Amino acid sequence: MKGYRAVVGVLLVLGVISGVFVYNHFFRTRTPVFASDEDHFLFGSIGTEDTDGIPYWLWLVLPRIFPEYLPSPGGYASLGVLSKEGNEMPVGFSKATIGYERVGTNCAVCHTASVRLRPDDPPMIVPAAPAHELAMPQYLRFLSACASDPRFTADTVLDEVAKNYRLPISDRLIFRFILIPSAKRNILRLTARYSWTHDRTEAGRGRVDLPNSAKFGLLRQPIGTTVGNADMPPVWNLSAHSGRSYLWDGSNTNLQEVVVSSAISAGSGTKWIDRDVTSLNRVQQYLSSVRPPAYPLPIDRPLAALGANLFERDCGSCHSPGGTRTGTVVPIAEVGTDPYRLAAWTPASAAAFNAYGSGHAWQFSHFRATTGYVAVSLDGLWLRAPYLHNGSVPTLEDLLNPPASRPSFFWRGYNVYDTHHVGFMTTGNEARREGTAFDTRQPGNSNAGHSYGTSLSPDDKRALIEYLKTL
Amino acid sequence: MTARSRWILGATGVVGAGIVWVLVSLGDRPVTYDDIREHFKYGSIGSEPGISLLWPMGGVLPPYAVFTALPSICPEKLPGGYASLGFVFEPGHDLPIGVSRRHRLGIDHVGLNCAVCHTSTVRDREGATPRVVLGMPAAGLDLQNFLRFVTDCSLDNRLTAEAVLGHIRQMRDPPSMFERMAIRWFGLVNRIKLETLERRNRLAAFLDGRVPQWGRGRVDTFNPYKALQFNWRLDQLPHDELIGAADYPSLWNQKPREGMHLHWDGDNDSVDERNLSAALGAGVTPVTVDHAGLKRVRDWIWTLPPPAYPYPIDRALAARGAVLYRQHCLECHADHRFRDGIVEGRKVGTIEDIDAIGTDRHRLDSYTYVFAANQYALYPDSQYRFTHFRKTRGYANQPLDGIWLRAPYLHNGSVPTVRALLDAPGQRPKTFYRGNDVFDQQGLGFVSTEREAGGRVFFEYDTTVPGNSNSGHVYGTTLTPADKEGIVEYLKTF
Numbered sequence: 021m022k023g024y025r026a027v028v029g030v031l032l033v034l035g036v037i038s039g040v041f042v043y044n045h046f047f048r049t050r051t052p053v054f055a056s057d058e059d060h061f062l063f064g065s066i067g068t069e070d071t072d073g074i075p076y077w078l079w080l081v082l083p084r085i086f087p088e089y090l091p092s093p094g095g096y097a098s099l100g101v102l103s104k105e106g107n108e109m110p111v112g113f114s115k116a117t118i119g120y121e122r123v124g125t126n127c128a129v130c131h132t133a134s135v136r137l138r139p140d141d142p143p144m145i146v147p148a149a150p151a152h153e154l155a156m157p158q159y160l161r162f163l164s165a166c167a168s169d170p171r172f173t174a175d176t177v178l179d180e181v182a183k184n185y186r187l188p189i190s191d192r193l194i195f196r197f198i199l200i201p202s203a204k205r206n207i208l209r210l211t212a213r214y215s216w217t218h219d220r221t222e223a224g225r226g227r228v229d230l231p232n233s234a235k236f237g238l239l240r241q242p243i244g245t246t247v248g249n250a251d252m253p254p255v256w257n258l259s260a261h262s263g264r265s266y267l268w269d270g271s272n273t274n275l276q277e278v279v280v281s282s283a284i285s286a287g288s289g290t291k292w293i294d295r296d297v298t299s300l301n302r303v304q305q306y307l308s309s310v311r312p313p314a315y316p317l318p319i320d321r322p323l324a325a326l327g328a329n330l331f332e333r334d335c336g337s338c339h340s341p342g343g344t345r346t347g348t349v350v351p352i353a354e355v356g357t358d359p360y361r362l363a364a365w366t367p368a369s370a371a372a373f374n375a376y377g378s379g380h381a382w383q384f385s386h387f388r389a390t391t392g393y394v395a396v397s398l399d400g401l402w403l404r405a406p407y408l409h410n411g412s413v414p415t416l417e418d419l420l421n422p423p424a425s426r427p428s429f430f431w432r433g434y435n436v437y438d439t440h441h442v443g444f445m446t447t448g449n450e451a452r453r454e455g456t457a458f459d460t461r462q463p464g465n466s467n468a469g470h471s472y473g474t475s476l477s478p479d480d481k482r483a484l485i486e487y488l489k490t491l
Numbered sequence: 492m493t494a495r496s497r498w499i500l501g502a503t504g505v506v507g508a509g510i511v512w513v514l515v516s517l518g519d520r521p522v523t524y525d526d527i528r529e530h531f532k533y534g535s536i537g538s539e540p541g542i543s544l545l546w547p548m549g550g551v552l553p554p555y556a557v558f559t560a561l562p563s564i565c566p567e568k569l570p571g572g573y574a575s576l577g578f579v580f581e582p583g584h585d586l587p588i589g590v591s592r593r594h595r596l597g598i599d600h601v602g603l604n605c606a607v608c609h610t611s612t613v614r615d616r617e618g619a620t621p622r623v624v625l626g627m628p629a630a631g632l633d634l635q636n637f638l639r640f641v642t643d644c645s646l647d648n649r650l651t652a653e654a655v656l657g658h659i660r661q662m663r664d665p666p667s668m669f670e671r672m673a674i675r676w677f678g679l680v681n682r683i684k685l686e687t688l689e690r691r692n693r694l695a696a697f698l699d700g701r702v703p704q705w706g707r708g709r710v711d712t713f714n715p716y717k718a719l720q721f722n723w724r725l726d727q728l729p730h731d732e733l734i735g736a737a738d739y740p741s742l743w744n745q746k747p748r749e750g751m752h753l754h755w756d757g758d759n760d761s762v763d764e765r766n767l768s769a770a771l772g773a774g775v776t777p778v779t780v781d782h783a784g785l786k787r788v789r790d791w792i793w794t795l796p797p798p799a800y801p802y803p804i805d806r807a808l809a810a811r812g813a814v815l816y817r818q819h820c821l822e823c824h825a826d827h828r829f830r831d832g833i834v835e836g837r838k839v840g841t842i843e844d845i846d847a848i849g850t851d852r853h854r855l856d857s858y859t860y861v862f863a864a865n866q867y868a869l870y871p872d873s874q875y876r877f878t879h880f881r882k883t884r885g886y887a888n889q890p891l892d893g894i895w896l897r898a899p900y901l902h903n904g905s906v907p908t909v910r911a912l913l914d915a916p917g918q919r920p921k922t923f924y925r926g927n928d929v930f931d932q933q934g935l936g937f938v939s940t941e942r943e944a945g946g947r948v949f950f951e952y953d954t955t956v957p958g959n960s961n962s963g964h965v966y967g968t969t970l971t972p973a974d975k976e977g978i979v980e981y982l983k984t985f
Contacts, residue, residue: 093723103864
């Protein structure tokens with residue numbers, strides 16, 4: 021009897037010790053808090069670490085072990101991932117501890133850009149701007165290539181980590197036997213979810229295929245042949261756009277739903293959203309007031325004033341803040357731009373997304389399928405190149421040319437600004453080195469349509485562009 | 492004594508000896524020096540390999556026994572020994588200044604320390620005794636050929652376990668039994684070859700002549716770092732980015748430099764972070780770095796005074812020069828009082844735009860925004876993590892303390908003397924020789940016209956080679972010859 025009690029006591033003590041150990045190494049949560057709203061947007065957690073998170077030490081050393089799977093030297097930066105001076109984590113990447121340190125992505129990864137006026141300038145980081153440099157599909161492909169490589173082993177990874185940090189022995193064992201094998205499985209599962217990207221038009225830099233990701237990944241709909249690549253939109257100045265149709269095809273009219281569904285698409289866990297959305301609310305609040313930066317070079321004011329008149333006359337009804345059709349859906353037959361993005365989102369998809377959160381407080385109800393693209397307001401237009409929803413027109417000057425005279429092939433993702441044509445540089449060696457190819461003949465890449473203003477005189481076009489710089 | 496107790500005693504002895512042996516071999520003991528000057532010359536900052544017993548990491552040199560054996564194993568690759576590459580040997584030392592020794596994980600390792608790039612010699616004339624000056628730029632050091640020799644000879648077929656053991660038998664201070672066993676039975680030499688191969692693959696661009704020679708007194712600070720720390724594939728970078736050789740700077744008088752833009756392109760304004768970054772260049776890792784050893788050096792160079800000019804100065808001429816200097820140079824470079832921490836000059840330590848200064852831009856372009864982005868993850872999860880690095884668009888205005896010892900001039904060392912720097916770029920020497928330690932009191936710099944002396948072949952510096960341009964910095968070039976002499980004389984007082 022006495023012996024029995026001793027055994028129970030020992031088991032109890034062991035149980036408590038292992039319980040504390042397991043809690044500490046797998047569940048204890050610590051999320052860094054940022055003093056400024058901007059840093060919260062750029063580096064804060066939106067709950068993606070729990071589900072898709074990669075162990076920090078693994079994430080740190082992968083580019084050093086497998087540089088050959090990146091497009092060029094530079095680590096994650098070679099994928100168009102940005103960096104804000106002095107910060108360890110790149111823009112859009114959050115680091116949170118859930119038992120162990122994990123890396124996730126947040127809104128800023130797709131909604132922050134950089135721009136330079138000259139190749140030797142340090143880039144200016146612009147939060148809330150479209151991430152025109154980011155090669156998101158290539159990031160996933162990089163992770164996948166690493167996880168599929170026979171060198172993706174505990175030995176290789178821990179050797180590289182050891183050069184940077186002295187992991188305690190307990191952590192090394194956890195990495196060796198649990199985290200590295202499970203990271204491999206998770207990465208391969210995540211990338212399998214995106215295997216449909218292989219047999220259709222490359223999204224390339226600055227674009228993602230949100231409709232297909234939602235349909236095929238999140239909503240488990242059968243994989244079809246649709247192509248839904250589109251530019252990442254700017255997310256600044258949200259309070260000025262309230263009540264509008266959101267997303268390129270206007271498939272939702274409720275801002276809160278757009279924010280939550282975008283976070284879910286980015287990988288936020290639904291349980292995390294159930295628990296606490298203060299982090300997302302803080303992001304939304306920041307975005308409601310953050311403004312696009314002004315055009316960085318002097319503007320010819322008299323010329324812009326002429327352009328303002330032309331704008332009111334020819335563009336105002338759809339694009340000026342008070343235009344009757346601004347923020348509404350313009351039928352595809354009328355605007356004439358590439359139809360693939362629109363076709364990728366169907367009534368069935370909308371119904372599935374509305375049913376997705378069933379039972380949760382945040383359940384969606386505003387998703388719908390439309391018949392055209394939204395006439396967006398143009399704030400910060402100079403930083404929103406390339407233009408049209410699919411980013412098929414490099415510059416404003418090109419957009420004011422008839423579709424047939426717009427470039428049919430260019431490089432996108434280079435951040436040096438072309439002040440002459442108003443857009444980013446899309447030709448030349450550097451643009452080629454840093455960019456991905458954009459071929460307008462591929463499905464979903466057409467630069468047709470939106471021929472408004474193409475018949476203006478050259479002088480009028482110049483004036484109009486001068487005015488567009490001021491938006 | 493019964494058979495049983497004898498057996499127990501024997502077993503205890505064996506186990507005890509085993510424990511002692513393991514403890515000894517696992518120890519991490521640098522060779523230490525109480526005197527700070529000796530520590531600077533020979534002490535460890537942690538750049539010796541470590542981390543793993545079976546697979547040491549970090550560092551750029553093979554173990555002590557191998558390092559000292561290499562010159563005799565490959566004599567034809569380095570006829571004059573390490574001294575011919577500009578290393579300074581002192582009596583009573585088998586390792587040159589700048590090479591430290593540390594017993595780590597059972598192996599007697601060597602590593603590079605700050606002094607390797609920041610110590611050199613000066614002679615009054617050919618044949619005179621060289622004076623060792625701590626903290627001055629290592630103007631005679633040919634680091635690129637040093638790396639090339641260590642790499643080539645480590646991979647040479649003549650470097651075998653037997654050859655190293657033969658060398659060990661002649662050593663006054665041979666390595667531990669553990670290390671000898673590692674060499675004889677556990678393939679230490681083969682492992683060294685594997686490590687060397689990996690390093691050679693990473694640094695191939697600098698070892699196979701793809702980029703212009705750094706030459707004596709220069710190093711490419713950041714490009715090897717891209718390959719060694721981040722494993723960037725250098726052949727995929729734009730070729731011009733790989734041309735980044737620049738002079739070693741002086742190390743003295745750091746205190747008044749805190750907060751100024753440091754490194755030639757001014758990419759960092761923290762002395763401590765700059766030090767830690769330079770230590771990475773010497774071979775430390777965030778794990779093997781010896782913070783205490785580095786801090787001793789840091790505290791010493793914080794207030795180390797620049798050596799005073801030892802030759803006669805024409806005071807009247809210098810006084811005339813001082814007036815001109817105030818007018819033409821002070822705003823960017825401070826004056827002779829900088830050695831006492833007095834900083835006068837609005838632009839001292841700030842960055843001069845490349846378009847304004849007009850000097851060779853390769854060094855500037857070799858440091859990129861993408862590289863800085865990667866540096867922020869160095870020394871991760873620690874108080875030392877890098878946060879101060881910035882991409883700039885020019886070169887930093889340097890204070891000129893001890894300028895007489897900092898020749899050749901400009902960041903890329905493209906102008907042999909101060910006097911030549913005061914000539915218009917077209918009049919500056921198009922080629923000259925670097926690495927002689929004989930002082931030129933006339934021009935203020937080192938003798939640069941001799942091809943070789945005392946068995947040492949100097950580096951022929953060609954200003955037409957990419958990265959070597961002597962253009963730009965035209966300040967003072969339109970003064971009269973007499974005025975220029977005055978400025979040269981005044982600069983001797985710095």
